[in-house]
Structure formats: C-alpha cells, structure tokens
Amino acid sequence: MRAALLRSYGDPLDVTDVSVPTPDPDGAVVAVEACGICRSDWHAWKGHGEWADDQVPLDSVLGHEPAGRVVAVGDEVETFAEGDRVVVPFDLGCGACGRCTAGHGNVCRDGHALGFESSAPGAFAERVAVPHAAFNLQRLPDSVGFVAAASMGCRFATAFHALSNRAAVEAGEWVAVHGCGGVGLSAVQVARSRGAEVVAVDVADEPLAMAADLGAHTVDASEADPVDEVEDLTDGGADVSLDALGRAETARNSVRCLRELGRHVQVGLTTDAERGQVSLPTDWMTRWEVDWLGARGCPPSRYGDLLDAVAGGALDPGALVTREVSLAELPERLAAMDEYGTVGVEVLVL
Numbered sequence: 001m002r003a004a005l006l007r008s009y010g011d012p013l014d015v016t017d018v019s020v021p022t023p024d025p026d027g028a029v030v031a032v033e034a035c036g037i038c039r040s041d042w043h044a045w046k047g048h049g050e051w052a053d054d055q056v057p058l059d060s061v062l063g064h065e066p067a068g069r070v071v072a073v074g075d076e077v078e079t080f081a082e083g084d085r086v087v088v089p090f091d092l093g094c095g096a097c098g099r100c101t102a103g104h105g106n107v108c109r110d111g112h113a114l115g116f117e118s119s120a121p122g123a124f125a126e127r128v129a130v131p132h133a134a135f136n137l138q139r140l141p142d143s144v145g146f147v148a149a150a151s152m153g154c155r156f157a158t159a160f161h162a163l164s165n166r167a168a169v170e171a172g173e174w175v176a177v178h179g180c181g182g183v184g185l186s187a188v189q190v191a192r193s194r195g196a197e198v199v200a201v202d203v204a205d206e207p208l209a210m211a212a213d214l215g216a217h218t219v220d221a222s223e224a225d226p227v228d229e230v231e232d233l234t235d236g237g238a239d240v241s242l243d244a245l246g247r248a249e250t251a252r253n254s255v256r257c258l259r260e261l262g263r264h265v266q267v268g269l270t271t272d273a274e275r276g277q278v279s280l281p282t283d284w285m286t287r288w289e290v291d292w293l294g295a296r297g298c299p300p301s302r303y304g305d306l307l308d309a310v311a312g313g314a315l316d317p318g319a320l321v322t323r324e325v326s327l328a329e330l331p332e333r334l335a336a337m338d339e340y341g342t343v344g345v346e347v348l349v350l
Contacts, residue, residue, distance in 0.1 A: 003061045003125030004330050009047030012331035013062070013124070021121070021129035025074040028133035030086060034150035035123040035348045036065030037325060039181060042337040043269055044116060051275040056116050063124030063348070064090035064115035065153025067146045070137070077133050085140040087149040087307075088123070088130055089157065090114040091297035095135030105135065106161070106297040124330060126350055138303045141311040148318030151182075151345045152310065154297065156317040159186035159242075160306045162265045162295035163194065167240045171195025176230045176238035177216070178254045179245030180207035182345045183267055185320050187242050188214045193314050196240075199233050201226045201253070206343045210320075221253075230257035238262060246270045248278045255280060260288040265295050320345045 001020050004013040023029050041063065043049065044056040056062070070084040080086070092112040093105025100108050112131060115122025122128065130136055140149050163169045175191040177184045180202040191198045192215045200211035203222040212218050219229040231237050237259030243251045246268025255264045270276050285292070298306065309315040322344035325333050336342050 033146035063122035066123030067149035157298035161298035184244035
C-alpha cells in the first residue's frame with residue numbers, strides 16, 4: 001500500500017510502498033478514506049518534541065485524523081465488522097485501566113498516539129491499524145461524510161474537549177481564542193454552539209474573516225494589543241481563553257486577557273523557540289485565582305457527544321475544510337505550514 005513516511009526532519013515526506021497492516025486480536029484495520037493534515041503533523045515533521053521526550057521517530061508514518069471503513073478485525077472483536085464506517089481518535093487508550101474506565105482514555109499511560117510513535121503507525125496511508133478497537137473506534141453516523149469526519153479527528157475534537165469538558169463553557173460566557181488555525185476556528189464554532197460570545201485573535205486577514213463568518217468578534221493582533229482589545233470587548237476580560245497556537249506570546253496574552261476566576265486552556269504545542277517552556281504572570285494568576293488547564297485530543301468514551309452534535313447539525317466541522325489534498329500533494333502542503341501558508345483545515349483524500 002502507499003504511505004507517506006518521515007525519513008528526515010524537515011525534508012519532504014517519502015510517499016512510497018509499505019506493508020499492509022494486519023489487525024491485533026482485539027484490533028482492526030481501517031481503509032482510510034480521508035485524513036486531516038494537522039499542525040501537530042507539522043510539529044512531528046519538523047522534529048519538535050525532543051524537550052518533552054516526545055519526538056516522533058524517523059521512518060514513521062504520520063497522520064492522526066483518519067476516517068474510513070473497517071476492512072479487517074481481530075478474532076476478539078465483536079462490536080465492529082468489515083464495512084463499518086468509523087472515525088479514529090488519535091489518543092488511543094488501552095480501554096482497561098482506571099483512566100480509561102473513568103472516561104479519560106486520552107491520558108492512558110498504556111495508550112498510543114496514532115501517527116506519533118512506532119507502535120502506532122499513522123494514517124497518511126491507504127490502511128491504518130487501530131488497537132483495542134472496541135474502545136477506540138467510533139461509529140460514524142451515516143449523515144457525516146468522511147472528509148468532515150477527518151477534519152474532526154484532532155483539532156475539532158480537541159477544541160470540543162477543551163471547551164466542553166475541561167473549561168465547561170456555559171451560555172453567556174465570553175471566550176477568547178488566540179490563533180485562528182484549524183483548532184482555533186474549531187474552538188470558535190464549539191464555543192458559539194454552547195451559547196458563548198467569542199473574540200477571535202489572529203494577525204492574518206483570511207483566518208479572521210473565517211472566524212467572523214462563524215460568529216466571532218475579531219481582533220487583529222498586528223494592529224492592536226489583544227489583551228486590551230479583549231478586555232474592552234468583554235467589559236473586563238474573558239471568562240475562558242484558549243491558546244490555539246503555542247507561542248509564548250499567545251499563551252501569555254491568553255492568560256492576561258482573563259477576568260477574575262477565569263480559565264485558560266492550553267491547546268497549542270510549543271515550537272523549538274519555546275522548547276516546552278513559557279514564563280507566566282504567576283503572581284497575577286494567583287491574585288485573581290485564574291485556572292490553567294491543558295487539553296489534548298478527546299477521550300474516546302466522550303466522542304459520542306461530539307458525533308451527536310455533528311449529526312444533529314449543532315456543529316459542522318466540514319465547514320472549516322478549505323482544500324482536499326492527494327497523497328502526492330501532501331509533502332508540499334505540510335511544508336506550507338512553515339509560514340502559516342494554510343487556511344482552515346486541509347484534508348488528505350484517498
């Protein structure tokens with residue numbers, strides 16, 4: 001089968017032939033119909049994460065936002081069969097530990113990160129193996145297409161988990177979103193669906209225009225101080241603020257634009273400029289009892305709420321898709337993220 005391999009950090013992915021995977025006894029193999037192209041793939045391609053012992057090994061197959069059809073199941077799998085339409089969370093839990101059974105499979109210590117480690121080859125490929133299928137595979141409603149489902153896999157699911165489960169955004173609250181890439185725009189849509197007012201911050205016209213179309217107030221941080229602007233628009237500061245970019249400046253701006261008792265959610269991963277470390281106004285955070293929350297992916301056991309919202313029309317991840325990409329085009333589109341040369345969500349279609 002054809003797949004895109006990471007041969008050396010920062011060089012074009014190698015689109016080549018690799019062996020077809022077979023399922024574990026409790027696993028499945030999915031024929032990939034579509035897979036989102038995420039900034040986390042860019043981080044992996046660039047070799048980031050060494051500072052957190054999280055650097056993706058060379059010769060890995062990247063890609064962690066797949067949707068497709070089951071083509072094989074292991075002998076122990078009873079809940080899925082060949083032909084089932086599914087979406088695959090990238091945080092793959094073991095399904096048996098205390099974290100998984102309590103609904104926190106995305107932080108399972110015995111889990112796998114799809115497309116980020118050698119034990120879980122990714123979905124920039126015609127087939128992808130999924131361990132612990134009964135726990136991790138999510139049945140895709142007939143009304144949700146594969147491209148829309150792939151756009152949901154990491155960025156939209158992470159935004160949903162960040163705002164729904166971690167920050168518990170309520171109707172009438174103000175949410176600030178710093179960075180209007182795929183996860184930032186997803187956060188705008190999720191927050192609006194929960195009845196919140198949203199301020200979207202970026203430095204580029206196209207992402208801000210998309211955020212405005214989704215119902216957000218917008219701030220161009222290249223022309224004004226985003227902290228001051230958010231405080232003015234919200235009459236005192238946001239209740240919840242999310243850093244969707246992962247730069248030191250955006251993380252600090254996200255914290256400082258909060259009102260008292262505000263909740264900051266960190267979603268964006270840092271680059272080699274920060275190497276996983278960002279200095280924060282901790283005395284100010286303590287004085288105003290500001291919470292700092294992390295969010296990564298979405299627990300497999302909580303995907304049902306997200307899929308129900310999409311199937312019911314409350315959320316529309318497909319609206320963020322701006323481009324469909326072939327496997328041959330994939331290396332160039334990943335490299336375009338170097339200079340933020342992509343808008344919205346681009347999806348690999350096989």
